[in-house]
Amino acid sequence: MKMKIIALVPTLLAGVVLLSAATASTNVAFAAQGSTNGAAGQMPAFHDGQLVTINILQLVTAEGSLIAHDPSINTIYASNDLDQVQVFMPVINEIQGAGFNPLWRQVLIVFNAGFTPHQFVSEAQILAAAAGANPEITLVVTNEVYRCSVVGAAGYLLF
Numbered sequence: 001m002k003m004k005i006i007a008l009v010p011t012l013l014a015g016v017v018l019l020s021a022a023t024a025s026t027n028v029a030f031a032a033q034g035s036t037n038g039a040a041g042q043m044p045a046f047h048d049g050q051l052v053t054i055n056i057l058q059l060v061t062a063e064g065s066l067i068a069h070d071p072s073i074n075t076i077y078a079s080n081d082l083d084q085v086q087v088f089m090p091v092i093n094e095i096q097g098a099g100f101n102p103l104w105r106q107v108l109i110v111f112n113a114g115f116t117p118h119q120f121v122s123e124a125q126i127l128a129a130a131a132g133a134n135p136e137i138t139l140v141v142t143n144e145v146y147r148c149s150v151v152g153a154a155g156y157l158l159f
Helices: 002-032 060-069 123-129
Strands: 042-047 050-058 074-078 103-111 137-157
Touching: 060 137, 074 123, 074 137, 123 137
Parallel strands: 074 103
Antiparallel strands: 042 050, 050 137, 103 137
């Protein structure tokens, strides 16, 4: 019986990722039509292996001063600029609670030559992939800041 359950896990997880990607694409489409406040600004993201839903809004007018004056800004890792449809779901480094700040600086994940792009599910995985003599990825820190809050959790642990 355990073999059947283990065999189904990749299928179930693939379904979670596909459903979440479809939700993200839908919300990006709504956001393109107007305001990104509310549900149109929601997208799935990972935090420490858990799939969560975040509500996100870029703070265009205050980015420079926020970066210069707020050392506690959190990090959101993304495969593409967050204004675009995501190839992979973003990864956030904090959730509400200790150490949480609703401001997030975007860091882009760029896969280096010779490595196959894939989904990361935690900041620890990302930092490990960016380390060493032959890193799998390069992290590109941007000057984009977002107001971001976690508004829901799927409750699935993926590692």
